[in-house]
Amino acid sequence: xxxxxxxxxxxxxxxxWRRNALVxxxxxxxxxxxxxxxxxxxxxxxxxxxxxxxxxxxxMPYFTFLASGFIAxxxxxxxxMESMWSVYTRMVPQQTYEAILATPAEVDDxxxxxxxxxxTKSLFSGTAILVVAALLGAVNDWTAVFALPVIFLTGLCFxxxxxxxxxxxxxxEYFNFYMTLAMTPMFILCxxxxxxxxxxxxxxxxxxxxxxTHAVQIIRPIVxxxxxxxxxxxxxxxxxxxxxxxxxxxxxxxxxxxx
Amino acid sequence: MPISxxxxxxxxNLSKNFNGKPAVAGLDLDIPPRICxxxxxxxxAGKTTTLRMLLGQSPRSGGTLEIFGxxxxxxxxxxxxxxxxxxxxxxxxxxxxxxxxxxxxxSYFRLPTHEMDRRIPQLLDMVELSARATDRxxxxxGGLKRRLTLARALVxxxxxxxxxxxxxxxxxxxxxxxxSLLHRMKRNGKTILLTTHYMEEAERLCDQLMIIDNGTLxxxxxxxxLIRKYCESDVLEIRGGIPKEAMGRLPPSCxxxxxxxxxxxxxxHAKPLLELAQGLPxxxxxxxxxxxxxxxxxxxxxxxxx
Numbered sequence: 001x002x003x004x005x006x007x008x009x010x011x012x013x014x015x016x017w018r019r020n021a022l023v024x025x026x027x028x029x030x031x032x033x034x035x036x037x038x039x040x041x042x043x044x045x046x047x048x049x050x051x052x053x054x055x056x057x058x059x060m061p062y063f064t065f066l067a068s069g070f071i072a073x074x075x076x077x078x079x080x081m082e083s084m085w086s087v088y089t090r091m092v093p094q095q096t097y098e099a100i101l102a103t104p105a106e107v108d109d110x111x112x113x114x115x116x117x118x119x120t121k122s123l124f125s126g127t128a129i130l131v132v133a134a135l136l137g138a139v140n141d142w143t144a145v146f147a148l149p150v151i152f153l154t155g156l157c158f159x160x161x162x163x164x165x166x167x168x169x170x171x172x173e174y175f176n177f178y179m180t181l182a183m184t185p186m187f188i189l190c191x192x193x194x195x196x197x198x199x200x201x202x203x204x205x206x207x208x209x210x211x212x213t214h215a216v217q218i219i220r221p222i223v224x225x226x227x228x229x230x231x232x233x234x235x236x237x238x239x240x241x242x243x244x245x246x247x248x249x250x251x252x253x254x255x256x257x258x259x
Numbered sequence: 260m261p262i263s264x265x266x267x268x269x270x271x272n273l274s275k276n277f278n279g280k281p282a283v284a285g286l287d288l289d290i291p292p293r294i295c296x297x298x299x300x301x302x303x304a305g306k307t308t309t310l311r312m313l314l315g316q317s318p319r320s321g322g323t324l325e326i327f328g329x330x331x332x333x334x335x336x337x338x339x340x341x342x343x344x345x346x347x348x349x350x351x352x353x354x355x356x357x358x359x360x361x362x363x364x365x366s367y368f369r370l371p372t373h374e375m376d377r378r379i380p381q382l383l384d385m386v387e388l389s390a391r392a393t394d395r396x397x398x399x400x401g402g403l404k405r406r407l408t409l410a411r412a413l414v415x416x417x418x419x420x421x422x423x424x425x426x427x428x429x430x431x432x433x434x435x436x437x438x439s440l441l442h443r444m445k446r447n448g449k450t451i452l453l454t455t456h457y458m459e460e461a462e463r464l465c466d467q468l469m470i471i472d473n474g475t476l477x478x479x480x481x482x483x484x485l486i487r488k489y490c491e492s493d494v495l496e497i498r499g500g501i502p503k504e505a506m507g508r509l510p511p512s513c514x515x516x517x518x519x520x521x522x523x524x525x526x527x528h529a530k531p532l533l534e535l536a537q538g539l540p541x542x543x544x545x546x547x548x549x550x551x552x553x554x555x556x557x558x559x560x561x562x563x564x565x
Contacts, residue, residue, distance in 0.1 A: 011369070012367065012369075015366050015367055018366070019352075019363055019366075022355075022359075022363075023354040023355070026354070094350070094352070094353060095348060095349075095350035096350065096352055098316075098346065098350050099346070099350040099351070099352065099364070100367055101316055102314060102316070102339065102342075102344040102346070103339055103364065103367035103368055103415075104335075104336040104337075104339045104340050104367065104368060104369070105367045106335070106336070258316065258317065258318065259277075259317055
């Protein structure tokens with residue numbers, strides 16, 4: 001088998017997914033609190049607090065603008081955290097993958113299973129924020145549920161680079177580089193807090209290369225019930241980014257686990 | 260050339276380099292079915308690397324490697340389906356209970372639920388962990404974890420069982436239990452491959468032993484065969500000094516080895532050793548039959564390893 005081949009999807013990937021889901025179910029209480037509690041605090045604090053001064057943004061109440069941006073951001077955040085800290089924990093201190101690789105399951109199953117799991121967690125989190133936003137009156141139409149598959153896709157797209165960092169990491173502190181150099185800039189620049197077209201022109205070009213920009217551009221209009229502009233461009237960019245990083249992650253994780 | 264039974268493991272000129280440095284250098288390894296085969300060697304000899312290659316967890320750098328008559332690189336999944344592994348370091352899943360660990364592991368083998376319902380209680384019973392079935396892994400002692408790891412390795416009812424230092428760090432009770440379980444496995448027709456640092460373990464369990472160092476073969480035979488071939492029958496261990504004239508009285512056929520404060524005198528005849536011992540205080544010397552440990556130290560040297 002060539003070391004650089006594309007990952008193969010097998011039923012074992014879902015077994016890996018199921019393993020994580022079973023563990024998650026056990027710790028669900030804390031997890032649900034985190035998923036609902038955190039966005040609630042952010043949305044209430046920033047959305048209402050800041051929103052009082054801001055009023056409207058891009059033709060909608062600031063609270064609505066922020067809530068829809070937060071859904072995209074949380075998809076990125078949750079998938080990144082899971083694909084770095086949690087996957088590293090399973091890979092290095094717990095040696096869970098070493099045990100799994102003594103069975104017919106393969107590295108590809110682990111990679112795909114973990115990608116799917118990270119995206120699933122993004123979906124949980126995104127759903128939680130959507131529910132909170134709807135309860136607080138930021139969602140106008142039931143069609144907002146169409147944001148869910150996009151949230152899942154966004155999770156996949158950010159889980160893959162997370163796995164790349166994990167494959168290269170020598171310790172947990174390694175993840176701080178990615179947090180500071182990639183995740184925080186995207187959080188601030190990609191349209192979560194304000195429209196990207198208010199950025200200086202050169203920056204507007206730069207943020208077009210950041211995947212979170214495209215996730216926000218799809219998720220926000222769906223949540224607030226507006227037409228999506230350039231859907232193909234945004235989906236294509238996200239998809240391409242996800243595929244390429246997933247492929248690189250597969251190669252690197254194979255190299256890390258099979259020596 | 261007719262072969263009586265097909266070999267379970269068949270490796271020729273197996274080698275593995277890490278960054279150009281050889282860890283295993285041209286090893287020939289044949290294991291017939293239904294025996295217990297022991298791989299011995301000092302730390303860093305290449306034992307674990309060899310096991311990892313056999314299991315397809317590490318690609319070989321050269322040579323051929325067949326298990327069940329199939330190349331491991333091409334049939335990894337089929338081979339693992341029929342193999343059970345007890346790794347050196349504990350890698351039980353800490354997020355699950357004792358029983359869930361076995362169930363989860365069985366699911367990686369695609370075992371049907373009814374099969375697990377039948378097999379897992381039996382396995383827990385066999386390793387005497389039934390009472391702990393719902394306990395979390397972090398509440399288990401080292402010995403219990405090892406027993407559970409053994410049960411986990413048997414969840415797919417493997418024909419080939421591979422154990423990397425199965426009793427390292429265990430107390431004598433736990434070690435004896437593992438030994439009796441392994442005897443039972445062998446009686447049930449399983450083929451066992453194990454590595455160990457305990458010569459007593461190798462002598463008790465293994466039909467065939469291979470001693471390796473620096474990734475190459477030093478010797479291979481049955482435990483008694485190795486002792487006959489590589490060591491005199493008797494040994495006198497002496498701590499501290501010994502008068503020069505006493506040494507002079509020893510027949511020239513005696514072989515001596517120094518190790519730190521101790522002197523080892525090997526001979527095929529007990530008499531000269533006993534005569535020498537008579538003139539020395541009891542606490543300073545010990546006469547015994549030589550064993551596998553003497554063979555091991557003779558072949559691999561007495562200097563410490565990393």
